[in-house]
Amino acid sequence: MKRPYILLLYVQRMIYKRTFEFLDNLGLMTLAAYLEERGYKARVFTGITTDAMACFQKEWRSARPDVVGFYCDYDNQSSVEAMSRHLRERFGVPVVVGGPQAIHLGREFLERSQCSFLVRGDGEEPLYEIMEWMRHGQGSLDTIRGVLYLDEAGKLVETGARPLLTDLDRLPFPRTAHLLGRDAKYNLSVLSARGCPFRCAFCYEGGNTKNLRMRRVETVVEEIRLGLEENPQVKYVWFVDDTFTVNADRTAHFCEALAALRQRWDFVWFCEGHAAVLARHPQLIPMMVEAGMARMQIGMESGWQPALEAYGKQATVDQIEEVVRRCYEASLPQLAGNFIIGGAHDSEVTLEMTAAYAEGLHRMAPGMLDLSTTFVIPLPNTAITNCPARFRLTLIDAESYTSLEDYPVTETAHLSVNEVSRWRYRFVQRNFDTMKELFASGQVPHGRIRQHFTLAHRYGVTSTWFKFAFNKDPLTNAYYSLLTTGKAKEWNDLSRGEREMAYPSRVFDLDEALQWFEGRPVLEGRMLTPLEYELLQLCGGTLCCCHIAGLLAERHPKGMIEGHSLRRLFEEFAQRHWIVFLPE
Structure with a gap:
């Protein structure tokens, strides 16, 4: 007997050099595993809209999906809306939309997209109950909590919020076998917790999650072990949650378990850390490096302390500097950080301070920092979106119709949209100029350059330093490539x-x-x-x-x-x- 089939899609607008395919969508992967465990067939596809449409048409011809589910975030809302409407009009297939943006969507989206249901919050239970109701007539639609839909009379029905899942260790592990359109995966993404205890004004998690729910270390490591067995070519493990270091004892426990796992499998790993936590527990940094952490990201956002306070970062510029110094001393190969251009109270003066701060960090740790920039993104229910005036910001294009994250959609009290854009260019140019100067003057230690080449050639982990400095120099590239591939010695x-x-x-x-x-x-x-x-x-x-x-x-x-x-x-x-x- 044919199992009911749901096709889960993460579609994106085509953006030049966008790397969203680099990691699996863990939300959809977990949904697929949850439904498979309960007797349904579920497959996951990630890609640009045209490729997703081709995937759907192929599956429609061969397996005829009973339901299509979309992961909707701020970036892809327009793509989800258009494709949902097309599938409903052309194929008549039921469509369910969830994901982080769903909390911001309502009647207008339901009408424009013609989707059957919106799911808010953790999607495992409500999606399963919707499938049971649609395919087997089980239960009653109005009792499925966490769902929005239009009834036959066109009335909006909201079934009320569903309590969050508390025991994440009960969820089945994502499986590569559920992926479509990918012959092999070379990176393994893992979520060790849901939610966030911090309340950063620009962050979706900070504005929408109430509880931090952590999985047991043993459960997460078992998921990694099975993932490595299923994908022996994987060399890089990503912890994608925002709170990996929030509990020092748990982080130390992870280090012990990952170090033991690396005795059997050759891999390195990435996580996000919080500067204040790491500044209070600096002993974690060398422990994490020793356990195989090759890259970490910490929130930097601004070099001007009042901006960090306005964002509610609960970290200081001094703590960020301390973490950078500690990471450099511990020989962490790569430390990533992001700066918001045109953010809270920004002006020519504050952005100059931030640019100088970033340059100082580079000079403190030559060859380690991967610094990037972003604009303010008005994500749903964040403090900045709900009250931009409090941060002296004006939302010019709250739906981001004019931007692919390459152009600002807000302006400050002191800077127009065009001026914010020009400042991002200046910041990026100064960042690259500093890197080039440090490299050309020999201030990047030989061992650090070799680390970057080893990570690139052996583990597929590249950095800004590798791509735009070391790899661009023919002699440096040839020299370290020969060394790190084992063909030569120095x-x-x-x-x-x-x-x-x-x-x-x-x-x-x-x-x-x-x-x-x-x-x-x-x-x-x-x-x-x-x-x-x-x-x-x-x-x-x-x-x-x-x-x-x-x-x-x-x-x-x-x-x-x-x-x-x-x-x-x-x-x-x-x-x-x-x-x-x-x-x-």
């Missing part, structure tokens, strides 16, 4: 005996890299001596160091080679990223 990695028998190899084509000035070779703006030029010619990966030393001794007067010290030249060439050493 001078300082070799023992004394290994150095004699290693094969030095240039990382560039000599003819293409060289310039000439008055008949003398110039490499990277440095005029080479005859001996340096000759040595570089011999470093082609076919002669070992001792053989090269013998050849040069035969060609040059006695004592000349010793005076120039071949060892010093090999070391200098390696430091300049000109040569690597191939094993015997």
Whole structure:
């Protein structure tokens, strides 16, 4: 007997270089697992609207979904509305819409989208009860809490709020087998808690969640273990919740469990941390790094303390600086942070302070910080959306019809929309200029550069530093790529005996890299001596160091080679990223 089939879609407008496909939609994945456990067939697709439509048509021809469910957020509301209406008019299939934006939707959306039901809050139980009512006639529609719909007379029916799920450990684990349109996954996303104890004025969680509900560490780690077994190619685990570090004891427990898991599987992980918590419990940072944390994100938002206070961040600029310093000392490879441009009370003065603050953080921790920017997004029920005047903001386009998050939809008392946009450009340009300066002047330590290449080549984890600084320099890219892929070693990695028998190899084509000035070779703006030029010619990966030393001794007067010290030249060439050493 055919199982009733629900197709769950996360659709997005096409946005250039958007990476929403990078992670699975855990909300839909959990819904699918919950329904599968109860006898339904459920599949999940994530992609742009045109691809989602193609997926639906393929499934319609082959398996005929009984119901379609949409995950609706602030960004994709218009796409969900249009596709829902199309499916209802063309195919007559029932449509259920949930997700974070559902709390903001009502009669107008129901009418425009023609969707059958809106689900607010945790979706597992109400969606199951809707399916039972539609497919099996079980229960009564007006008793399914957390649902909005239009009855046959066009009257809006709200069934009342449903209590939040309290025992998240009872929920089944998401399964890769429920995904459509993906042959393999290379990242594993995990949610260790729902809700947030903080009340940041710009954040959806801060405006809409009342309770922090945490899963047991053992349950989460078991989900990761099963996910790694199901997807052995996965090298990167994402904790997508906002509150991973909120409980210090629990975070320490996670570190122990993840360290044990990494003895069997080779993976690194990401989480979000809160600056105030980490500043109070700095011992967590080296513990997390030791347990395999390769990247963390903390909320920064502004370099001006009154803005952080207005947002209700419960963190200070000094605490953020302290966490940056501690992370750098602990050798965390990547620390991400975001700054709001055109936010609470912003003016030319406050944005200059924020830009200078961000630059100072870079100089404090060269090679570690991944800094990004955003505009104020009027998410439903946030303090900024409900009362923008309190933050000296004006909502120009509350529905974000004019923006793909690439242009502001608010202005401040001091800055117009265009001025806010220009300030974002200035901030980003200053950020990149600082990074380029630190890299070009040699202030980014060698070990940190190597960390970025290791994460990129071995785990698929890239950073702004890797993509726009290190990877753009041909010599740096070639040098560290050879090192981190295991094809070569550097001078300082070799023992004394290994150095004699290693094969030095240039990382560039000599003819293409060289310039000439008055008949003398110039490499990277440095005029080479005859001996340096000759040595570089011999470093082609076919002669070992001792053989090269013998050849040069035969060609040059006695004592000349010793005076120039071949060892010093090999070391200098390696430091300049000109040569690597191939094993015997």
